[in-house]
Amino acid sequence: xxxxxxxxxxxxxMYACGNGSTQGENxxxxxxxxxxxxxxxxxxxxxxxxxxxFTTVDVKPELDKSMAEAGNKIFEVxxxxxxKLTDEKLVGPGWKGVTSRHKPEWIMNFVTNTDxxxxxxxxxxxxxxxxxxxxxxxxxxxxxxxxxxxxxxxNDGVK
Amino acid sequence: xxxxxxxLLILLTGSVMHMMSCKPKGxxxxxGAGAAEKAYVAPGKYDQFYNFVSGxxxxxxSVYGIPSGRLLxxxxxxxxxxxxxxxxxxxxKPMLMTSHGYVPWDDLHHTELSQTNGEVDxxxxxxxxxxxxxxxxxxxxTFRTAEIIELPNSAxxxxxxxxxENTEYVVAGTRFSVPVGGNPDVPxxxxxxxxxxxxxxxxxxxxxxxDIAFQLLLPGVNFDLSHxxxxxxxxxxxxxxxxxxQANTLLEVNASQRDKDFILAVNWKKAEEYLKxxxxxxxxxxxxxxxxxxxxxxxxxxxxxxxxxxxxxxxKDICYFVPCPKSPHGCDxxxxxxxxxxxxxxxxxxxxxxxAKLQKAIAEKTYDGEFGGIPVLKYEAVLHGEVxxxxxxxxxxxxxxxxxxxxxxxxxxxxxxxxxxxxxVLDRVPTxxxxxxxxxxxxxxxxxxxxxxxxxxxxxxxxxxxxxxxLAQSAQLFDISxxxxxxxxxxxxxxxxxxxxxxxxxxxxxxSLKIYKIEENGNAYAAKGEKEAKVVRExxxxxxxxxxxxxxxxxxxxxGIKLGDEVYFHVTNLEQDWDVPHGFAVxxxxxxxxxxxxxxxxxxxxxxxxxxxxxxxCTDFCSALHQEMQGYIRVSAPGSNVPLTFSLGKQGAAAxxxxxxxxx
Numbered sequence: 001x002x003x004x005x006x007x008x009x010x011x012x013x014m015y016a017c018g019n020g021s022t023q024g025e026n027x028x029x030x031x032x033x034x035x036x037x038x039x040x041x042x043x044x045x046x047x048x049x050x051x052x053x054f055t056t057v058d059v060k061p062e063l064d065k066s067m068a069e070a071g072n073k074i075f076e077v078x079x080x081x082x083x084k085l086t087d088e089k090l091v092g093p094g095w096k097g098v099t100s101r102h103k104p105e106w107i108m109n110f111v112t113n114t115d116x117x118x119x120x121x122x123x124x125x126x127x128x129x130x131x132x133x134x135x136x137x138x139x140x141x142x143x144x145x146x147x148x149x150x151x152x153x154x155n156d157g158v159k
Numbered sequence: 160x161x162x163x164x165x166x167l168l169i170l171l172t173g174s175v176m177h178m179m180s181c182k183p184k185g186x187x188x189x190x191g192a193g194a195a196e197k198a199y200v201a202p203g204k205y206d207q208f209y210n211f212v213s214g215x216x217x218x219x220x221s222v223y224g225i226p227s228g229r230l231l232x233x234x235x236x237x238x239x240x241x242x243x244x245x246x247x248x249x250x251x252k253p254m255l256m257t258s259h260g261y262v263p264w265d266d267l268h269h270t271e272l273s274q275t276n277g278e279v280d281x282x283x284x285x286x287x288x289x290x291x292x293x294x295x296x297x298x299x300x301t302f303r304t305a306e307i308i309e310l311p312n313s314a315x316x317x318x319x320x321x322x323x324e325n326t327e328y329v330v331a332g333t334r335f336s337v338p339v340g341g342n343p344d345v346p347x348x349x350x351x352x353x354x355x356x357x358x359x360x361x362x363x364x365x366x367x368x369x370d371i372a373f374q375l376l377l378p379g380v381n382f383d384l385s386h387x388x389x390x391x392x393x394x395x396x397x398x399x400x401x402x403x404x405q406a407n408t409l410l411e412v413n414a415s416q417r418d419k420d421f422i423l424a425v426n427w428k429k430a431e432e433y434l435k436x437x438x439x440x441x442x443x444x445x446x447x448x449x450x451x452x453x454x455x456x457x458x459x460x461x462x463x464x465x466x467x468x469x470x471x472x473x474x475k476d477i478c479y480f481v482p483c484p485k486s487p488h489g490c491d492x493x494x495x496x497x498x499x500x501x502x503x504x505x506x507x508x509x510x511x512x513x514x515a516k517l518q519k520a521i522a523e524k525t526y527d528g529e530f531g532g533i534p535v536l537k538y539e540a541v542l543h544g545e546v547x548x549x550x551x552x553x554x555x556x557x558x559x560x561x562x563x564x565x566x567x568x569x570x571x572x573x574x575x576x577x578x579x580x581x582x583x584v585l586d587r588v589p590t591x592x593x594x595x596x597x598x599x600x601x602x603x604x605x606x607x608x609x610x611x612x613x614x615x616x617x618x619x620x621x622x623x624x625x626x627x628x629x630l631a632q633s634a635q636l637f638d639i640s641x642x643x644x645x646x647x648x649x650x651x652x653x654x655x656x657x658x659x660x661x662x663x664x665x666x667x668x669x670x671s672l673k674i675y676k677i678e679e680n681g682n683a684y685a686a687k688g689e690k691e692a693k694v695v696r697e698x699x700x701x702x703x704x705x706x707x708x709x710x711x712x713x714x715x716x717x718x719g720i721k722l723g724d725e726v727y728f729h730v731t732n733l734e735q736d737w738d739v740p741h742g743f744a745v746x747x748x749x750x751x752x753x754x755x756x757x758x759x760x761x762x763x764x765x766x767x768x769x770x771x772x773x774x775x776x777c778t779d780f781c782s783a784l785h786q787e788m789q790g791y792i793r794v795s796a797p798g799s800n801v802p803l804t805f806s807l808g809k810q811g812a813a814a815x816x817x818x819x820x821x822x823x
Contacts, residue, residue: 077677077688081708081733091709091784114736133709133782139674139735 052109071151217654277605281666378531390496472532715790719803742778
């Protein structure tokens with residue numbers, strides 16, 4: 001009996017010690033989460049725009065051929081492994097109709113700020129649930145992103 | 160004995176008390192208070208220093224974080240490394256070429272970080288290959304071996320790769336004296352007549368390119384370690400040497416006869432003058448020079464055939480011998496550049512020499528005869544003073560920049576702290592066990608960062624859980640911020656740690672390369688995008704231009720390989736995100752695997768030896784569908800009429816002979 005008491009005592013002691021430090025860590029993690037939640041729950045977050053540096057993109061009604069051509073080249077090196085130009089899903093969704101599903105700002109933010117968008121943007125997170133492969137950040141420049149977008153427009157029939 | 164029992168009791172009581180408190184310290188009886196806090200780096204936080212540690216007989220160089228002791232990376236240098244494909248991929252094989260052919264395993268003893276104005280600058284770290292003599296330069300943007308140069312007229316490249324204070328030169332001195340001029344066939348007993356020691360000065364360009372500027376031909380002795388002068392002694396280099404007895408057998412006894420051997424002082428600025436004046440003699444030799452090109456991800460090896468030698472026995476004012484007791488090993492220069500220290504392995508004291516006195520002795524010709532045609536200075540004329548009874552078996556000395564020196568003692572297994580000016584011993588701590596080298600961050604430069612001294616021990620014995628007869632070696636971290644050295648951590652190392660250097664993380668971490676830009680990939684066999692994926696036959700060589708991205712290869716079905724073919728898998732990783740490597744392995748490859756960084760192309764040569772279908776797959780977990788990242792390659796009999804085809808995404812009946820992957 002005595003032995004059990006001692007054991008119990010030791011356990012509760014260890015528990016107290018452990019708990020103390022766990023709480024400390026939790027607190028730090030909690031702080032982080034709070035700040036993220038604030039970010040996430042910020043009413044100013046525009047799910048149509050996504051998160052990233054692009055706020056407004058100037059898109060002309062007609063196609064910019066040279067931008068689309070540049071976008072096509074990037075597509076072949078960095079995107080075509082996973083995306084078809086039809087509506088068929090390969091690794092990621094097919095590109096047909098993508099410009100009517102998303103605003104240009106959202107697309108350009110997603111392809112340049114991929115990890116953050118996959119972590120907190122509702123539409124990006126929903127796609128990840130379907131595809132289950134996180135889209136790689138393919139290290140696109142701002143211009144690259146714009147060119148890709150123009151190529152997507154061409155693919156969607158803009159002349 | 161009674162005393163030790165009492166001590167044991169106190170320790171036991173102490174440890175019981177520790178166990179009862181909230182901060183168990185484990186078996187740290189030799190560990191001071193607060194040690195855990197001092198060595199603790201919280202998860203997700205960075206260490207303060209990078210520690211570049213030689214891997215000794217592993218031939219590699221390992222990188223640790225200090226103070227946590229976290230192993231950050233093993234950089235392959237002089238040995239193949241299956242973890243990285245180094246020495247296995249076609250691109251990296253040339254890095255291990257020498258004048259003796261392909262050498263897959265060498266012995267890396269010392270690391271030395273590049274310096275500017277005598278301060279560590281974080282550009283490169285150098286390493287020496289001891290067995291087949293070479294010097295390597297590792298680029299600290301990529302943490303990869305960028306260049307390796309072999310040394311002719313050399314054997315046992317031990318006193319290397321120490322550098323001058325602006326990285327003008329990296330040096331290499333022979334541990335084994337050898338017959339020079341193409342290693343002629345002579346009797347071993349003709350050592351005294353035919354064997355020479357050499358010291359090579361390898362110039363380093365602004366971009367890092369290494370070239371042997373000149374070699375000094377010296378009497379046949381064993382050069383051991385070295386360090387450059389700095390500040391007032393910049394322009395000089397100091398090399399310890401033993402076996403002034405010139406023995407060629409049973410050196411353990413025969414090279415330990417004389418009371419004093421030497422430190423060789425080299426005026427390399429003077430050597431440069433002679434070189435300019437055309438006093439150099441060209442020798443016909445053979446040595447390899449290997450470089451790795453970051454744009455093509457490809458190494459090339461070339462053989463060079465000439466070296467320029469200078470003979471200090473003729474060109475009298477380049478070299479001077481300073482007598483040093485006894486069989487000196489470490490040769491270290493203090494941060495002011497005024498004092499140089501020889502550590503006689505068999506001496507019971509540490510001599511500290513003065514550079515000012517050296518200059519005076521040379522000017523006044525205070526000689527004590529000659530050795531091999533080179534003047535020997537009088538010991539007392541160069542001596543600043545001796546540290547008396549410091550310990551047994553002094554090996555190496557580092558500095559904290561506050562006027563203190565820290566010397567390792569192999570035989571008495573301790574670090575001793577002493578004051579350079581008054582030569583008084585200030586503190587001593589035991590090491591576990593039998594320390595060799597030691598390292599203070601920046602400790603051989605003009606600006607040491609102090610804070611820690613790290614012991615690199617030769618023997619581990621009971622320090623960790625036993626792992627059979629073969630144990631990891633160990634490093635131990637001491638806090639030196641106070642008057643007393645305090646043990647705060649020990650951690651196992653890769654191979655045998657000889658010399659190591661440490662540098663504040665700020666000097667390196669911001670420059671670290673994250674990916675290879677696919678646009679800049681200059682590899683001749685790169686496939687930049689799946690559109691360029693293809694299979695091409697050239698006689699019995701088949702080149703597979705493959706791409707890898709999460710999570711498939713293109714192509715992933717290949718047919719039409721014939722027995723007798725050599726298949727080259729050139730795999731380009733199309734990812735452009737940090738830390739997304741792909742691996743590549745094909746069944747039965749008796750070479751190795753590949754590991755390919757984002758934007759990089761690497762090549763595996765595969766010679767199938769049996770007919771059949773062979774799977775290949777990605778060996779580095781890359782995504783949720785990593786297990787799906789696989790393919791097949793079919794090998795048919797030599798006379799078969801299976802056409803060469805490749806595809807991706809083609810299901811069902813026999814693959815058509817498409818000329819393009821089918822996913823397009």
